[in-house]
Amino acid sequence: MINRIIGWVDQRFPITAIIKHEATEYPVAPNLNYWWNFGSLAGVVLVLQIVTGIFLAMHYKADVTLAFDSIQHIMRSVNYGWLIRYIHATGASAFFAVIYIHISRTLYYGSYRGPRELLWWTGLLLLLLVMGAAFMGYLLPWGQMSFWGAQVITNLFGAIPLVGGHIVVLLRGDFSVGDPTLTRFFALHYLIPFIIAGAVVIHLVALHTVKSSNPSGLPIADKDNIPFHPYYTSKDLFGVGVFLIIFCSFVFFVPDAFIEPDNNIPANPMQTPPHIVPEWYFLPFYAILRSIPDKLLGVVGMGLGIVILAALPYLDRSKIPGGSRYRPIFKALFFVFIADAFVLGYVGAHPPEGPMVLIGRIATVIYFGYIVSMPFVSKWEESWLRKRGLPAPVQKYLDEQAAGGTK
Amino acid sequence: MKKYLLGIALCFATVGAWANEAKLPKIELPTSPEALQRGAETVATVCLSCHNLKYIKYSDLSGLGFSKEKLGALSVGHGLDDSLMSPMSAEATKQAFGITPPDLSMMAKARVGGPHYVYAFVTGFYTNDKGKTDNHVFPGAKMPDVLGAASAKGEERTAIEYKAKEVAAFLEWAGDPKAQERRGLGRYVIAYLIVLTILLYLVKLRTWARLKEHHKRKHT
Numbered sequence: 001m002i003n004r005i006i007g008w009v010d011q012r013f014p015i016t017a018i019i020k021h022e023a024t025e026y027p028v029a030p031n032l033n034y035w036w037n038f039g040s041l042a043g044v045v046l047v048l049q050i051v052t053g054i055f056l057a058m059h060y061k062a063d064v065t066l067a068f069d070s071i072q073h074i075m076r077s078v079n080y081g082w083l084i085r086y087i088h089a090t091g092a093s094a095f096f097a098v099i100y101i102h103i104s105r106t107l108y109y110g111s112y113r114g115p116r117e118l119l120w121w122t123g124l125l126l127l128l129l130v131m132g133a134a135f136m137g138y139l140l141p142w143g144q145m146s147f148w149g150a151q152v153i154t155n156l157f158g159a160i161p162l163v164g165g166h167i168v169v170l171l172r173g174d175f176s177v178g179d180p181t182l183t184r185f186f187a188l189h190y191l192i193p194f195i196i197a198g199a200v201v202i203h204l205v206a207l208h209t210v211k212s213s214n215p216s217g218l219p220i221a222d223k224d225n226i227p228f229h230p231y232y233t234s235k236d237l238f239g240v241g242v243f244l245i246i247f248c249s250f251v252f253f254v255p256d257a258f259i260e261p262d263n264n265i266p267a268n269p270m271q272t273p274p275h276i277v278p279e280w281y282f283l284p285f286y287a288i289l290r291s292i293p294d295k296l297l298g299v300v301g302m303g304l305g306i307v308i309l310a311a312l313p314y315l316d317r318s319k320i321p322g323g324s325r326y327r328p329i330f331k332a333l334f335f336v337f338i339a340d341a342f343v344l345g346y347v348g349a350h351p352p353e354g355p356m357v358l359i360g361r362i363a364t365v366i367y368f369g370y371i372v373s374m375p376f377v378s379k380w381e382e383s384w385l386r387k388r389g390l391p392a393p394v395q396k397y398l399d400e401q402a403a404g405g406t407k
Numbered sequence: 408m409k410k411y412l413l414g415i416a417l418c419f420a421t422v423g424a425w426a427n428e429a430k431l432p433k434i435e436l437p438t439s440p441e442a443l444q445r446g447a448e449t450v451a452t453v454c455l456s457c458h459n460l461k462y463i464k465y466s467d468l469s470g471l472g473f474s475k476e477k478l479g480a481l482s483v484g485h486g487l488d489d490s491l492m493s494p495m496s497a498e499a500t501k502q503a504f505g506i507t508p509p510d511l512s513m514m515a516k517a518r519v520g521g522p523h524y525v526y527a528f529v530t531g532f533y534t535n536d537k538g539k540t541d542n543h544v545f546p547g548a549k550m551p552d553v554l555g556a557a558s559a560k561g562e563e564r565t566a567i568e569y570k571a572k573e574v575a576a577f578l579e580w581a582g583d584p585k586a587q588e589r590r591g592l593g594r595y596v597i598a599y600l601i602v603l604t605i606l607l608y609l610v611k612l613r614t615w616a617r618l619k620e621h622h623k624r625k626h627t
Contacts, residue, residue: 030618072462072512072513075583075585076462076467076584076585082583082585082589083589083592086589226618226621230614231614231615231618234607234610234611234614234615235611235615237607237610237611238604238607238608238610238611240607241600241603241604241607241608242604244600244604245597245600245601245604248593248596248597248600249593249597251593252589252590252592252593252594252596252597253590253593255589256516259516261516261517261518261519261521262517264513264516264517264582265509265513265517
C-alpha cells in the first residue's frame with residue numbers, strides 16, 4: 001500500500017530520488033567531528049523560533065500602548081505563554097551562540113576556501129538576516145532597552161551622507177522611534193524568518209553541490225565518503241539532545257539570563273537609561289563602532305566587521321590545503337581572532353571610559369588586522385612551511401594538484 | 408565531546424558574568440508560604456497606598472495559599488478580579504511626591520539585583536548630616552521611609568529587615584508567578600531529555616559500529 005502511494009507520487013514528483021540524493025546516498029566525509037553539528041543545530045533553532053514566534057504573534061499586540069502589557073499577558077494569563085516566550089527569548093541567544101560556533105568552525109578548518117565560496121557567502125547573508133530579525137524582534141517587548149536600542153541603532157544610519165536622514169525616517173516611519181516603528185518592525189520580524197528559511201535552502205543546495213569540508217586538512221577521496229543517513233542523522237540527533245539539555249536548563253531555570261532588567265521597564269522616550277547596551281551577540285560589533293572616533297567611519301567599520309569576512313576565500317592565498325591542520329600560524333591567529341572577539345564583546349558591554357577606549361581600539365585593529373594581513377601571512381606561512389619540509393600527505397596532495405594542473 | 412560542551416559553557420558563562428555586576432549584599436529570601444503571605448499583606452496595606460501592582464489580581468494571590476477569609480479581608484472594597492491598584496491616582500501621587508511611583512509588579516525584575524535591590528532600597532534609608540532622610544542605594548529617592556528604617560535600632564531594626572525580606576520575596580513572586588511551576592516542570596523536562604540523549608547516543612554508537620561493515624561491502 002505504502003509502496004503504491006510512493007510510486008504514485010514518484011511518477012509525479014521525484015520524492016524518492018530527492019531523499020536518496022540528499023540523505024540516504026548523499027556522500028559525507030567520514031571524519032567530521034562534533035564541531036560539524038552546529039549547522040543542523042542552527043536549523044533546529046530556526047524551526048523553534050518560527051514555531052514559538054507564530055504562537056507569540058497570536059497574543060502579542062503591536063501597539064505602543066499595549067505591547068508591554070501584552071507580553072505580561074502572555075507571561076501570566078496565556079496557557080504556557082511563559083514557556084513559549086522564554087523559549088523564544090532564549091532561542092534568540094541560542095541562535096547566535098550556535099551560528100557563531102558554526103562560523104568559528106568554518107574559520108578554524110578553512111571551510112570557506114574554494115570551492116565553498118558561495119556556501120560561505122550565503123552563510124554570511126544568513127548571519128546578517130538573523131541579525132536583522134533579532135534587532136527588530138528586540139523592539140517588540142517595548143521595554144526601555146528595546147526603545148533606546150532601536151533609537152541608537154536606527155540613528156546610526158543618519159551618518160550616511162546625503163540620504164542618511166531620509167533612511168532614518170524610513171526605518172522609523174517617523175522622526176523618532178514610535179508606533180509606526182513598532183508596527184513595521186513587527187511586520188518585518190514576522191517576514192524575515194521566512195526569507196531566512198529560503199536562504200537556508202540555498203545554503204543547503206550549495207552545500208550539497210560542494211559537499212562538507214572535513215577536519216583532516218585534505219580533501220577526502222570519493223570512495224571513502226559515507227552516506228549522510230544514517231551516520232550523520234544519528235550523530236546530529238545526539239547533538240540536538242545535548243543542545244536541548246543546555247537550552248532547556250536556561251529556559252526553565254535561568255530564563256532571565258538574557259533579558260536586561262531595564263527591559264522590564266516600559267519604554268519611556270523621556271528617560272534615557274544610564275547605559276544603553278545591545279544584546280550580547282551585537283557587543284563585538286558595537287565595540288568596533290564606538291572604537292572608531294568618526295561616526296560615519298564607525299558605522300562603516302561595524303558593517304565591514306561582517307562584510308569583509310566575505311573576502312576571506314580570496315585573502316587566504318596559501319596553497320597548503322584546509323585550515324588549521326597543517327598551518328600552525330593560521331591556527332594561532334585563529335585563536336587570537338576568537339580571543340579578540342571576546343575582548344571586543346567585553347568592551348562593548350562597558351561604558352567607553354578609561355582603559356576601555358584604548359582596549360577597544362587595539363582590539364578593533366587586531367580584528368581587521370587578522371583579515372587584512374591574511375594574504376601576506378598565508379603566503380609567508382606557506383613558504384616557511386615549505387622550507388621546513390611539508391608533511392608527506394600534504395606534499396603528495398600538492399604534487400597531485402600540480403600534475404593535474406599540467407595535464 | 409568535552410571540548411564541545413566546554414565551548415558552549417564558556418560562551419554562556421562569560422555572558423552571564425557580564426550581565427550581573429551588582430554589588431548588592433545577597434540576602435536570604437524567605438520561601439515559606441506564610442512569609443510570602445505576610446509579604447503580600449505588607450505590600451497591600453503599606454506599599455499599595457502609593458504604588459500599583461497592575462499585573463496582579465486579588466484572585467492571583469490565592470496562588471500563595473491564602474485562605475478564602477484572609478483573601479476576603481485583604482480585598483475589602485475590591486472584586487477578586489480587580490488588579491492591585493493604589494487608591495491614589497497617578498496625578499495625585501505626582502502632585503504629592505513630584506513623581507508617580509513605579510508599578511511594583513515587575514519591580515523585582517526591573518532592577519539589577521532584583522529582590523535584593525528591593526530589600527536594600529526599602530531598608531536603605533538613613534538620616535544624613537543635614538538631618539534629612541536619604542537612601543544608600545538610591546540617593547535622592549523621592550519615596551518616604553515607609554518602614555521607618557532610618558530611625559529603627561536593635562530589635563526594631565531586625566523586625567523591619569525581616570518585613571522587608573518578606574516584601575522582597577513577595578515582589579519576586581509577583582514578577583514571575585509562574586516561576587515555581589516552571590522549575591517544577593523543568594525538572595521533568597531535563598530528566599526526560601537526559602534519558603533521550605543517552606538513548607540517542609547509543610543509537611549513534613550502534614549506527615557507527617556498522618561503518619566498518621559498510622566499507623567492507625563497498626570495497627568487495
